[in-house]
Amino acid sequence: MTRILLIEDDTETAEAILAELGDRGFEVQWAGNGVDGLDRARASSPDAMIVDRMLPGMNGLTIIETLRKDHIRTPVLVLSALGAVDDRVRGLRTGGDDYLTKPFALVELVARIEALLRRPTERRATRLQVGSLELDLIERTARRGERRLDLLPREFRLLEYMVRRNDQLLTRAMLLEEVWHYKFVPATTNLIDVHMGRLRHKVDGPGEAQLIHNVRGSGFVLRSRS
Template sequence: MARILVVEDDGATAEAIAHELRAHGHDVTVAETGEAALAAAQEATLDALTLDRLLPDMDGLALLARLRATGVQAPVLMVSALGDVDQRIAGLRAGGDDYLIKPFAPSELAVRIEVLLRRTQQSVETLLQVGSIQLDLLRREARVRGTPVRLLQMEFKLLEFLMRNAGVTVSRRVLFEQVWNYHFDPGANLINVHVARLRRKLELPDVPSAIATVKGEGYRFDAV
């Protein structure tokens, strides 16, 4: 059970989110304003938050900055009708960990929260495993069904990022920023080349590739 704060000023949306998360066994508190959210965050240690961008008393990005400044490190799922690329980037750069566009299915929100909770748990571990693929972060070793796989530095970094976000579609822009630390597309098919090499090294007989291309969106790492 995780302690989750839902920051949402629309009563119907807040109730739908809270109901779905409680159905998954989580302890949920709802805050309808930024100030109420700040107060709730100080009363208990949170495991995750969902945060609406448009609140009656402050912008969600301003609230997120204040939460981080007060020491709240729990993962944050931004929830907003502001869905263009620039708005999503702004939310992630402000400290959000994921971004979900309204309208959405409550079940998808619950899955995204579970992914964020798993990622938080994995961040303190030295061994990542998704399906038959394993990464030893201390030894910098990769294994597929127990067989060692030699990876170059950037291939290892790319695989680690994809595994930490398993099941989530990651855009090319996010990969450039988080893996290569580029805030622009350098061209030359940089990502395509690295993904193709990584796929070949992770290939398993008669098993689909662990790295799926999501047309027009990016890449997703799946357990195989």
């Protein structure tokens, strides 16, 4: 069954879309705010998404931009009451695949989703590996050799970000902006160091080659070779 993620804060609109897509055989998951929607998009790997532009917590374009930065290429239909050409162009340039202005006919929404699903998609990697460390992006699990790592969702996202950029120095500011989505970097915070300490304890077990390194005064690096 084709899985659709709907991120829409207007209950009446969401219920109408849920009913229409459900009647046509789609499995639809609904998130009512931007933060929950982004988490569901990362965790559930839907076949397509419908994202309202104006959302509480995090706006729709920020969700799309964040997913594209994370190399998640799920096709997205943007919904918005803003129908000017500049607004549509911005939605598409941010990473949206199609744009539908409110109010709309449900039959047109369904047709646009079906068209997105017919488009050829890039083959996406479902596993990432650095040395003995392997991440399953579908199941959201991680292993170090035969040992399964018990990671919290934020720890998994942090480790995934580092694995995708192995051997690259990552500053605290980069991690705050890209993993925590901070719009500004606080003058003083030990948030990164606390999470990195916990992650290193889980990734680098006793007797194993160290993968996560602290570069004094600069940041952190996940090295493919010690």
